[in-house]
Amino acid sequence: MTNKMLIKNGTIFTAADSFSADILVEDGKIVRLGLGLETGSGDTVLDAAGMEIYPGGIDAHTHFALPFMGTVSADDFETGTRAAACGGTTTIVDFVIPAKGQKLAAAVAAWHEKAAGKTAVDYAFHIALPEVNAQVLAELPAVVADGISSFKCFMAYKGALMIDDDQLLQILRAAKEHSALVSVHAENGDMLTHLMKRFAAEGKTGPEYHVLAHPAEAEGEAAHRAILLAAFAGAPLHIVHLSCDEALREVAAAKLRGQLVLAETCPQYLLLSEDLYRKNGFEAAKWVMSPPLRAAANQDKLWAGLRDGFLQSVATDHCSFNFKGQKEMGKGDFMKIPNGIPGVGDRVNLLYTCGVRAGRLTRNQFAAVIAAGAAKIFGMYPEKGTVAVGSDADLVIFDPARKGEVSVRTTRHNVDYSAFEGQRLDGLPAFVISRGKVVAKYGEFTGEKGHGRYLKRKKFDAAEWCH
Amino acid sequence: MTNKMLIKNGTIFTAADSFSADILVEDGKIVRLGLGLETGSGDTVLDAAGMEIYPGGIDAHTHFALPFMGTVSADDFETGTRAAACGGTTTIVDFVIPAKGQKLAAAVAAWHEKAAGKTAVDYAFHIALPEVNAQVLAELPAVVADGISSFKCFMAYKGALMIDDDQLLQILRAAKEHSALVSVHAENGDMLTHLMKRFAAEGKTGPEYHVLAHPAEAEGEAAHRAILLAAFAGAPLHIVHLSCDEALREVAAAKLRGQLVLAETCPQYLLLSEDLYRKNGFEAAKWVMSPPLRAAANQDKLWAGLRDGFLQSVATDHCSFNFKGQKEMGKGDFMKIPNGIPGVGDRVNLLYTCGVRAGRLTRNQFAAVIAAGAAKIFGMYPEKGTVAVGSDADLVIFDPARKGEVSVRTTRHNVDYSAFEGQRLDGLPAFVISRGKVVAKYGEFTGEKGHGRYLKRKKFDAAEWCH
């Protein structure tokens, strides 16, 4: 016997279309869209009159339970995915980060273990490659076959995760061969190291120096270089957490040349600025992340980049650390502040209010940047990323009339502060649905631990992008 | 009693989505999309197994029954829309072109008269503005209210249709005020005049001089100027029949600056080159149009422009003249060759074969450039331009297995040659459906004269484009 749900009277928005229709869900899949649909007794019925129905959010950049900088990120797969659900996100993609020398398979297994049975929504994995050698290259086909078709490379974190251009070229070529996509953290690690050493030598240790040690020029340079190397390798490229106009211009220039370069930005770069580092004393540590917040003038550029298609998605880079006990590890030395902010539960709400309602994104663009973009880039479409017959019934149903506010008191992150505290919200998700289950209502979690499933992602096929 | 049609087993492609679903149509509207839909006795059922279903094509640039250069274009609204139907196009937008001094309302009435009761598919109008004065400006609100929300301006045809920059600024400002969109024919009319006078003085009268008198630089310059004037006026801009990289780069640069500039190209610029002018003697007159065919190197640039979103649609600029008796008027003087080619019946087929099948466009991009783009730009969405609940059941259903060839013998244009004669087609429209009626099957017209309705188009609202 099938499990049916009927969602009536809503208006549906996909990346391209806007239409009023009822949605019939069976066994977690959308099976019918139509006017005046009916259902049998015993089936769940949701009335979405006056509401806006979007594909469930996909956050393609999270770091749950990540050992990093001498501690472990505060949200694990349980708290992180619960917060995601409450905030309208029904799929997350976390980064497997192997230790140097560790077999990739072992790292993947460890990540499966962290996640299995704990997640409230579906999840998938990227893998980071902090080194390149024969063993790593030999393991890549198996990794891709397991549904991990994107490789993250770091051009920053010199001496730790950073690889050099020779290694990056090797990975780009291997990714192309195995139909995977290379994602880069684009900051010139040498420039950062240079600046951090100087500041250390000069006794400049406060968190306000973190941004000075991570200038936008370093991100622009790395973006330029990564794009050139990808062109040279004939490989597609994805740039994560793009934060500034310097990098955006490189991405746009590549698009003008016809190169396949994709990029994501994050809510923090769209909404917050480096001014936060200067007026908050050590509390600025809350926003210490890499890349850092930028000059406010970048924000309009990034919004325009989303609107005009140079940026295809917004992810959070959620990597939460408590201010007490964790961020405080960097008192007296900003280089010891664990990098990252919470956000997985805030992203969809922030983009709805500050994007759609503020006139910076159409509702279709909102559907694209919260869900469809990442689904297509990372091989999860059409199961995820749209509201269409045959797709998973992953939905976020916005009540545009309900107002709220971002606060540490109300988001479900397992961390002691909110990066967006006090931001007014103009419209809230009434229902968040994961494969036909209502996992959150107006911000309250109604799902269950373990509901989430692992998603094997498809390969990246440049031909599908006509490249 | 309702008129129902069920289209079963097809795969549907919209500008963003791809999914398998049956389509239920009632009274010309799509009312349901779903798996395993059923219908009652007496309803039409089409089996689309193995077929690809797209939104019906929209050709936003036709000139039917146009008095031009001392003759009248060969296809009228009857033959033109019948050819459109046979070729997968279910909506056309024709240009009302008033004479100087004529009231706009009179010109619009004349165009209505030409079309009324004759068309096989739905139709709408743009209006051209060959002069600007107090009367013209005063009439614009009424024109927009009548559903004609786009104004065409000519930067070429000096002494005839061409307006100057002062006038263009006036129209841009008026269009912005009245929520209409300005379309420009972007060629520097002074440059063309200069060259035509020179060639005339030098006795260079063959059709091969037409292209030399219409250099790509003239189009690039005019595009640059129109874009700058639009920016200065704070108005959106649409560029019609963009033919060359010189103009495309201006459009792309504007997008990088965040300006709202939209543009269409045509199949002839994507597929044919100026070499045709050089090897065919006077037969080259068949391809005399403005802008002319360009150097072949432009073609890849234009395809990339469609793929990457710098160009949003493909229209035909269909303006057919018989070679015998019409094109021949220009024997001995290329300036007297009536400008234009037939194409309304070929566009969708050409783009399917040379775009989708050749790997230059995804199926979603194909849906966008043949239909969704124009629908959104010209205020016809969501009635037209997509396959969604509530939309008109305007569909083109491709049988990818059927092969064909473009030929004057098979297209339904009322003209004695084909501009694309001999082009192999890899996939053909099995069914073309206009508001639930099958108007063509495998290229044979099955519709009826007068089925087509006039579409009042909505205003252009820049806020919907987040501008």
Next chain:
Amino acid sequence: MTNKMLIKNGTIFTAADSFSADILVEDGKIVRLGLGLETGSGDTVLDAAGMEIYPGGIDAHTHFALPFMGTVSADDFETGTRAAACGGTTTIVDFVIPAKGQKLAAAVAAWHEKAAGKTAVDYAFHIALPEVNAQVLAELPAVVADGISSFKCFMAYKGALMIDDDQLLQILRAAKEHSALVSVHAENGDMLTHLMKRFAAEGKTGPEYHVLAHPAEAEGEAAHRAILLAAFAGAPLHIVHLSCDEALREVAAAKLRGQLVLAETCPQYLLLSEDLYRKNGFEAAKWVMSPPLRAAANQDKLWAGLRDGFLQSVATDHCSFNFKGQKEMGKGDFMKIPNGIPGVGDRVNLLYTCGVRAGRLTRNQFAAVIAAGAAKIFGMYPEKGTVAVGSDADLVIFDPARKGEVSVRTTRHNVDYSAFEGQRLDGLPAFVISRGKVVAKYGEFTGEKGHGRYLKRKKFDAAEWCH
């Protein structure tokens, strides 16, 4: 018997070199440069110890005794060249401006008559071409043969001096054929007309609207178009009185493409800003000129343009009108304010203080932009524009220790205000020498009316620029 002068102990600066040497002059020519030169009794000896010797200034853009906008410019060839001499300028190039219908030869003759016997320094002519027709084109070779090898075209002043792009192409081609150089006043006259009509209709008549009616976009657009037309014609181009970054970027882009585009700016654009229009009531009329003063941010760009070689010279566009009685004609209608400012006597001083002493120009660059650049562009080199054996002994000898101030009380212009009133001067010309005659000492005129000679300029040969 020869007339000898020995200038001892100075330091000489040319466009490329800096060296200490004595200068021996015979019959107005430099015949020897060397250490420890000696001369005979009766010869003039100037001691330039501690002083800097530059080639005499060339102001390639003056309008003396010009009938314009219903009046005549206040400085004629007598007062204008006397002021030039006092201010370090030993050559001026004035514009012959024929009336429409007037034979060019007649206009040239009229200009010769205005100048003959009156000038204190040497002079040459450009010719403006306010219309293009067979007669005008036929006269050009004779004009060039008479030493007038540059043709000025106006893209502004619609309905008066403005020509269209067809005409501009004709002139570019004719200039190329006859080895002359086309100079353009680059503003889009249609845009200006559009704005002036609007302001008139809105009752905006104050001088502060002059700048709003002459936006930088209009200059950038015209520069772009002129450069493209010149490229199309294969002709070199010179842009006069370039005032803004919008136009400068077009010039620089052309240089990057390898095109031969030369340009001059003026002291007013380097030193004054549009703020003057807003804070002075009708007194702002003093600075009403076309192009107008620009936003202050342009100034650094223009200085950099001079330093980096994108701009080759600085001229004044001297066209002086008394505030009383002349500028006042535009009270109540800014369009009737005679356009122009005085400056021929200030240019060299302003560039020395604000260029050399302020660290924006090297002494060699100063020599280039006040003299060598114009001499080479306009066919007056090597007689003019350098300090070398065989050149005319036209020199401006700066005393870097002497300080002064620009003021209507001290400049020798025949006009009732100074555009640069109060500008402090750090260094002044001790001696100004024209063909071996001291025509000014520390700002006092010591020359004589009629000393100046007409200079027949050489043709413009693009091959000398390796184009």
Next chain:
Amino acid sequence: MTNKMLIKNGTIFTAADSFSADILVEDGKIVRLGLGLETGSGDTVLDAAGMEIYPGGIDAHTHFALPFMGTVSADDFETGTRAAACGGTTTIVDFVIPAKGQKLAAAVAAWHEKAAGKTAVDYAFHIALPEVNAQVLAELPAVVADGISSFKCFMAYKGALMIDDDQLLQILRAAKEHSALVSVHAENGDMLTHLMKRFAAEGKTGPEYHVLAHPAEAEGEAAHRAILLAAFAGAPLHIVHLSCDEALREVAAAKLRGQLVLAETCPQYLLLSEDLYRKNGFEAAKWVMSPPLRAAANQDKLWAGLRDGFLQSVATDHCSFNFKGQKEMGKGDFMKIPNGIPGVGDRVNLLYTCGVRAGRLTRNQFAAVIAAGAAKIFGMYPEKGTVAVGSDADLVIFDPARKGEVSVRTTRHNVDYSAFEGQRLDGLPAFVISRGKVVAKYGEFTGEKGHGRYLKRKKFDAAEWCH
């Protein structure tokens, strides 16, 4: 008693000026320029009637007696400077290249020892910095004080000379502090390493793979990065042996932004192309150098770069190895071919014929790129680089009527082949004069070993460039 020379009847060309004058030289200095100069009995008189007199050439990039890749370059300071003299070059600047760990002072001393008493013309030194550490940084002020005010950094030769971006930033900052100029070898060493490893793994060992392992993209990328790092450090930058449009565009873009970036190219990049690698079997090894020869299309771009001032000088990177015995070390492994070509004796001749006579450079530009540019950039002006009173009498006097041909038989290099064999020469140096001594006549050496003196170069002062 002074040593006098009079050069009569020649035409003199400097970077800015062209004039006819006699030149009087006393004790190696130019003391007088003038018409009809006379001299006493016993003085040397050269008749330069019909000849062109230029400043003696400066080759700012030589590697004499350089231990490199397991051998030593074939020309030492004796043979190299003798060839220079015969070829019109009167100053060379060689690179001191310390071993890692070696004190800079020791390396400088070693270079002095190689040169002292051996050179036919004057010489100066740059220093290369293959590593950065506290000792190196501490030694820099002394190096600058000794007249070595330019530091060479390698972005290529990974594992040997290459430094990373952190080190480059350190050197840029140190150079700025000590008023020195950083020169970079701009190739991305990681890319080269990547490609060389691949080719080695694939058994691709012939010299034709050298160019494939050194793609133009790698040079463009490194130029972009070096320019960005210099901007970040607020330091000027010089790029050596720029070979391709990819890098040239970066330099030009920097100039447009107002950044102080200087660059040299070499005759081989202006005149030879990568085709030589493909058609000569192992003989291609003769042209193995880094950067390699490029696609022929780059040549016009580089000539335009010189003409338009984006490139300021032409040096040779002379580093000669005999084909027999030295180049042959790389048979079977292109990575073992000693990199470099001879050229110090050919440069001035090649630029005269292929630049001046071919219409690509004016005679003034020729003076600039063979001499004045390097003199000013590297602190040797005005002693070197011009023909002016007070300057050293270093001159190359061209007889434009004499024809010749480049050949290993006639150049004076101590090496068994010529890189430009067979190039026709249209004009030859009749006399080459170093500080008043004729060191070569029509290619025959007339100087003496040990005549050359060490030049202490001045510091680099960005303020002199108005930066």
